[in-house]
Structures are given as structure tokens and as C-alpha cells.
Amino acid sequence: MTTIEAPINCPSCSSVLEEVNYLLYCRNASCTVKVSKLIEHFATTLKIKGLGPASVEKLDIQSLEELYVLSLEDLCEGLGSIKLAEKLYKEIQRSTDAPLNVLLPAFGIPLIGKTATEKLSKVCIDIEEIDYDKCREAGLGEKSAHSLCKWLDEEYYQLCMLPFSFKFEATQALPITHGVVCISGKLISYKSKAEAHKVLQGLGYGVKTSLTKDVTILVNESGVESAKTTKARDAGVQIITNLLELTGE
Numbered sequence: 001m002t003t004i005e006a007p008i009n010c011p012s013c014s015s016v017l018e019e020v021n022y023l024l025y026c027r028n029a030s031c032t033v034k035v036s037k038l039i040e041h042f043a044t045t046l047k048i049k050g051l052g053p054a055s056v057e058k059l060d061i062q063s064l065e066e067l068y069v070l071s072l073e074d075l076c077e078g079l080g081s082i083k084l085a086e087k088l089y090k091e092i093q094r095s096t097d098a099p100l101n102v103l104l105p106a107f108g109i110p111l112i113g114k115t116a117t118e119k120l121s122k123v124c125i126d127i128e129e130i131d132y133d134k135c136r137e138a139g140l141g142e143k144s145a146h147s148l149c150k151w152l153d154e155e156y157y158q159l160c161m162l163p164f165s166f167k168f169e170a171t172q173a174l175p176i177t178h179g180v181v182c183i184s185g186k187l188i189s190y191k192s193k194a195e196a197h198k199v200l201q202g203l204g205y206g207v208k209t210s211l212t213k214d215v216t217i218l219v220n221e222s223g224v225e226s227a228k229t230t231k232a233r234d235a236g237v238q239i240i241t242n243l244l245e246l247t248g249e
Helices: 030-046 053-059 070-077 083-096 100-104 114-121 132-138 142-154 194-200 227-234
Strands: 017-020 022-026 181-185 206-208 218-219 237-238
Touching: 030 053, 030 100, 053 070, 070 083, 100 114, 114 132, 132 142, 132 218, 194 206, 218 227, 227 237
Parallel strands: 181 206, 181 218, 218 237
Antiparallel strands: 017 022
16 A cells, blocks of 8 residues: 655745645745735635636735735736727726625634634624634634634734724624524435525524524434434423424425
8 A cells, every 4th residue: 555645845935834724835935826816816805807727826915915906007917908908907996895794704813714804803893803712612613712812912913903993893693583493413305504594594493503502403313312402301301303304394
């Protein structure tokens, strides 16, 4: 059997790679490939139309800071088209309205995506309030919290002058009118729990991922007598085997 050893150095800039949750990351802020991919990811997340790999290469953008100081003339010269330059210029300016809910996942921070950011938006007003304790209060795991705090300590200072408010957009919680639901095991009625959660919340149900004291309904479509199911039964929680009984679909 052939053994494949993980690389130690970045193939682009030769910097020592760092392992985070079994994934390897290059921490060299000047790594050309890393910068290019970061800008592409940033543009995709903020939905900046016209800023794909070809445009990034033509414009020779070396950092996110450079992206937001490009003038219309710079874009015209780099893209060779007034029409394309005008469209991209408007897209770049529009993107500065993005709240931290969208912006934070765009920075490519290991383990920090949309879900983690939405959790943080419930306990923080802006990026200055984020620390390890706030991360844990929001429900982030230890590794995610450490990853975000490390990024704040080591990389945020390079980006804090970007033209963003760095404030969270508070998410409005839907009113709970029909009880609180917890799903145990795999679902048959829906493709994913995320899809089921969205439907339930739209119908006025609260949703919890664990069996907390306020859960009134446990959904178990798998038929497996899990520890969660046993605990719910002992607590007098209603148990249903078909989620469609609640959603009516």
C-alpha cells in the first residue's frame, strides 16, 4: 500500500502549512495563490458580479484593500472595456453595504461559515465585541472559537480599514406559536434537517437541536429507540414518527 504524506510547505510560497481540524492552511498573507483564491471567494460570497478569476488576474489585485481603492479608470485600463468597468465598479461599491453576517464568512476563516456567523449575530453587535467568551456563548465549538479569535488577533488589523461597517444585521426571530420541536435521527419526510427546520419555523414552531426542557415535540422517523427518544418519553414529551403530521405537506 502506497503511503501519501501530507505536505509540510505551501506549494506556492513554501511557507509552513498549519493544520486546523485535519485541513492544511497557508498562513502567509502574501502568498499569491492564497490571495487570488481569497479574493475569488470574497467576491463569490458578496456576490460581486464580474469579479471572477479572469478579472482578478487582469486587474492584478494583490489584496482586498487594493480591490476597494480601484478607481473607474483603473478598471477600464485593466479590463479594456468601459462597459465592463462601469458594471464592476458599481458592484464593488454596492458590496460595501454587506453586514458582518455576510462579510465574516467571506474572509475564508477556517471553521467560520454562515452558521457560525448567524450564531454570533445573536450575541454581538459588531466585530469589536467578538472574543472567545462571546463565541462560546453563541454556541461555537472550541476549535471554531479559537480559529476566529486567532484570525482577529493576527489578520483582522490588515482589513479593519476596508469600507464596511463591520456590524451584524440582527436576525428577527419568528414568533413561536405551536410549541418547540426537536428532531432525533435521520428524516424520511424531508431531504435535510435544515429544510425541515425552515418549514417548521415558518409555521410557528420553535426548533432545537438538542432535547432541552422547553421541547414539547420530538420527531423520530427512523424508528430507532435512541437515548434522546427514551429521555423524551420519560419526560412526557409528545413523540411523532412522521413530521408531515405537523407540517401538513
